[in-house]
Amino acid sequence: MRRTRSEVAGRAVRTAVRNPGRTLLTMLGLAIGVGAFLAMVSFGTGARSSVMEQFEILGTRVVYVRTNVGRADFPGSARPLTDADVEALLRDSLTIELVVPRVTEVQNVKSVFGRYRTRVSGTMPDFVHIREWPMLIGGMFDDTDVRQRAKVAVIGTTIARELFGQRDPVGQTITVGTNLPLRIIGVLVSKGEQTSGEDMDDIVLMPATTHQAFLGMPVGYHDLILQVRDLGLLETGMVEAVSIMRRSHRLADIEEDDFRMASPAQAAELARLVSTILAGLLVGIAAVSLLVGGIGVMNIQLVSVAERTQEIGIRAAIGASPNQIMAQFLAEAVVLSFTGSLAGVGLGWLTATLVARAMSWSGTLSLLTMLGAAAFGTSVGVAFGYLPAKRAAQLEPIDALRHE
Amino acid sequence: MSDFSIVEADGIVKEFPNMSSPVLDGVSIDVKPPSGSGKSTLMNILGCLDGPTRGAYSLGGRDVSTLTARERAWVRLHYIGFVFQSFHLISDHTVLENVTLPLYYAGVDRREREARAMELIERVGLGHRLGHRPTQLSGGEKQRVAIARAVSGEPRLLLADEPTGALDTRTGNEVMELLLELHEARALTLIIVTHDPEVAEYCHRKICLRDGKVVSDGRGHAENA
Numbered sequence A: 001m002r003r004t005r006s007e008v009a010g011r012a013v014r015t016a017v018r019n020p021g022r023t024l025l026t027m028l029g030l031a032i033g034v035g036a037f038l039a040m041v042s043f044g045t046g047a048r049s050s051v052m053e054q055f056e057i058l059g060t061r062v063v064y065v066r067t068n069v070g071r072a073d074f075p076g077s078a079r080p081l082t083d084a085d086v087e088a089l090l091r092d093s094l095t096i097e098l099v100v101p102r103v104t105e106v107q108n109v110k111s112v113f114g115r116y117r118t119r120v121s122g123t124m125p126d127f128v129h130i131r132e133w134p135m136l137i138g139g140m141f142d143d144t145d146v147r148q149r150a151k152v153a154v155i156g157t158t159i160a161r162e163l164f165g166q167r168d169p170v171g172q173t174i175t176v177g178t179n180l181p182l183r184i185i186g187v188l189v190s191k192g193e194q195t196s197g198e199d200m201d202d203i204v205l206m207p208a209t210t211h212q213a214f215l216g217m218p219v220g221y222h223d224l225i226l227q228v229r230d231l232g233l234l235e236t237g238m239v240e241a242v243s244i245m246r247r248s249h250r251l252a253d254i255e256e257d258d259f260r261m262a263s264p265a266q267a268a269e270l271a272r273l274v275s276t277i278l279a280g281l282l283v284g285i286a287a288v289s290l291l292v293g294g295i296g297v298m299n300i301q302l303v304s305v306a307e308r309t310q311e312i313g314i315r316a317a318i319g320a321s322p323n324q325i326m327a328q329f330l331a332e333a334v335v336l337s338f339t340g341s342l343a344g345v346g347l348g349w350l351t352a353t354l355v356a357r358a359m360s361w362s363g364t365l366s367l368l369t370m371l372g373a374a375a376f377g378t379s380v381g382v383a384f385g386y387l388p389a390k391r392a393a394q395l396e397p398i399d400a401l402r403h404e
Numbered sequence B: 001m002s003d004f005s006i007v008e009a010d011g012i013v014k015e016f017p018n019m020s021s022p023v024l025d026g027v028s029i030d031v032k033p034p035s036g037s038g039k040s041t042l043m044n045i046l047g048c049l050d051g052p053t054r055g056a057y058s059l060g061g062r063d064v065s066t067l068t069a070r071e072r073a074w075v076r077l078h079y080i081g082f083v084f085q086s087f088h089l090i091s092d093h094t095v096l097e098n099v100t101l102p103l104y105y106a107g108v109d110r111r112e113r114e115a116r117a118m119e120l121i122e123r124v125g126l127g128h129r130l131g132h133r134p135t136q137l138s139g140g141e142k143q144r145v146a147i148a149r150a151v152s153g154e155p156r157l158l159l160a161d162e163p164t165g166a167l168d169t170r171t172g173n174e175v176m177e178l179l180l181e182l183h184e185a186r187a188l189t190l191i192i193v194t195h196d197p198e199v200a201e202y203c204h205r206k207i208c209l210r211d212g213k214v215v216s217d218g219r220g221h222a223e224n225a
Helices: A002-018 A020-057 A083-092 A143-147 A157-164 A208-215 A231-248 A264-307 A309-318 A322-358 A367-394 A397-402 B039-046 B069-079 B095-105 B110-123 B139-152 B169-185
Strands: A062-067 A096-110 A115-123 A135-138 A152-155 A173-176 A180-188 A203-207 A223-228 A259-262 B007-013 B028-032 B054-059 B080-083 B157-161 B189-193 B205-210 B213-219
Touching (some): A002 A020, A020 A322, A062 A231, A062 A264, A083 A223, A083 A231, A096 A231, A115 A208, A143 A208, A152 A173, A157 A180, A180 A208, A231 A259, A264 A309, A264 A367, A309 A322, A309 A397, A309 B095, A322 A367, B095 B110
Parallel strands (some): A152 A180, B028 B205, B157 B189
Antiparallel strands (some): A062 A223, A062 A259, A096 A115, A096 A173, B007 B054
16 A cells, blocks of 8 residues: 555656646745744744743842932932842842842043043943853952042953053053042943844943942942842832832832832843744744645646546546545645745745844754644645545546546 | 346436436447437446436445545446546656556555556557657557556456547547446456447447437347357
8 A cells, every 4th residue: 555655646746747737826825824833933933932941131139229310200208229129129028139229420531642522331240240241351340449449440352452452451551530530440341232223331330339439329329139049039029129129218008119129130031022922923923824725736736627527427437436535636736835845944944044143043943843833834735635536536527527 | 147246326316407318238338319419427327427317226246326526536446447428638748647546545555557558559459659658649549548447456447438430430430349348358347328329339238318318228249259
C-alpha cells in the first residue's frame, strides 16, 4: 500500500506540472497566506522581545519613587525625598533590598576639549548594581567617596565622546556648572537609545553628597530607586514602599500620597499586553489571507474536477473505487498546498529577516514555527481540497462518462 | 459451454425507460437495438455502472443488483471490461499507462503491471506505440488500446458498446476479429451492443430490444464459433 501511495503522489505531481500556470497561481495564493502568517508571527515576537529588552535596560526588579515637590499637577505641598526616607525603606521593608537615591539636574559640563549640556546626577555606588550597568573602563565611586564628598564622576559614552573625542577620559577633569571640577574615574558601557529616543548614555554621575555640598539639593532627591529581592515580590514591595513612605512623610489617612511610584516591569507588562493584542490582530489578518489561499485551492480543484469529469467517469468505469478517485484529487490538493506552503515559509522567512534586520530585532522565527506554518498551510489546502475531491468521488460513473 | 452462465439477468427493470430482459445465459450474445431502445441502460446495468430498479442480476453466480457504489466499483474492476464507441482513453496518459490503469487500481505493482500490459499491447499489435498518447493514434489503434485496457484486468465479462461505431468497415472488421479472438482465447463472455447487422452477424446469440423491451432472442449463425 505504501508503494501505491507514493505512486498517487507521483501522479498528482505530474498533473500539477502539466498545467504550470494554474498550479503556480494557486500555490501563490497559499504561499502569500503562509508567508503573511509567518511574517506577522515574527513581527509580534520581535516587538514583544524588544519591549522586554527595553524593560531590562531599566532594571527588572526595580521600582521608582518620584518626588512630587515642584510638580504643578500635584495640588498639596509635597515633602521632599530625603535620606530619612531611604533609611526608613531599608529598615522597615522585608522585600526591598536596595534603595538608591538620586538627584538629577541639567547642567553645562565642559572639558578642555569641549562643552555639553547634560543630566548630572548625584547618587550612590549601588546605582550601577540596581540598573545592572557595568563599567566600560575605570570603576564606580565607592562609599568612601560618598563619605568624603569626593570630586569624582562616572560618565556615559555620549559624554565621553562629546567632551573627549577619541581620548581616554579616565583621569581627566570636567567642570560641572561654573566651578565644580570633577575627576573622571570611570565610563559606563553604552546602553544606547530607548524606544522613546532618550539617550541612556547622556549621563554624568557623582556621589550624592558631592552634589549636595557643591550644587545644593533644594528639593531633596528627585527619585529613589528601589530593588526588591525577587521579581515575584514586585507588587508586595510596591505596597510596602507606599505605606513606609506615607509613614515616613507623616501623611494623615485622608491625605494623598505626596510621591509617585512607577515600575518598569508594570509598564513593560502593559506594553507587552498591547503588543500581544496587536500581534494577535495581525496574525488574525494573516490567517484570513491563508483562508483565502485555501479557497483558491478549493476553487482550482473544483474547476479541475469539472474539466476532468469524463476522465473521472472513465476511471470509475474501469473500476476505480470512490476512495481511489478521492485520493487522486486529495493528493493533488496536498501537492499544491504543500509546495505552496513551503514557498510561503521561504517568503515569510525572508520578510521576517529583512524586517528584523531593519528594526535590529534578534532572530524571531524558530524552526518549529516555520514547520508549524508549513503544516498549517498544507492542512488548510487539504481541508479545502476535500470538498472537490468528495465531489469527484461521488460522481455517477454513467453521467460522468457522458459528460463532454 | 452453454450450461455455464456468467451473466444471468432475470426480469431486470430500470424505471424510465422501462425495460426488462430475460435470462442471458449466453457465452456471447448481441443486444441489437435501434436507438432509444434501452440498450445503454441495459449496458450500464450489465456493466455494474448502475443498478436495476427491480429484478435480479447475477454475475459469475453472485447477485450484483443490490450492491453499493463502492462494491459495484470492485465488481467492475475484477469482473468487467468496457469497450466504448468513442474509445474513452485518458488523453494525457500514454498507451502503456492507459492499459495499466485497471491493474494500477487493483494494486498490482508497477513492474508486474507494465509487463502484463506490454504483453497485451504486443498482442493487439501496438508494441511500437507504447509511449504514444491517444491523440497520436488512428481510430483503429485507439480502439485496440481500449480493448487491451479492457482485458488487462482479466475480466470475465467484456462489454462492448458499438465498438465499431466510430471506425470504417475494414478497421471495424479488424476490431471485431480481435474481440472474438480474445473471447475465445480467454474464455471471456462478450456482450456487444450494436445496431449494425454486420457486427451482429459475428455473434452466437442475438437479443433484439425495442422500446426498452426484449422482442426476440435467438441463436445466431456465426461461423466464428
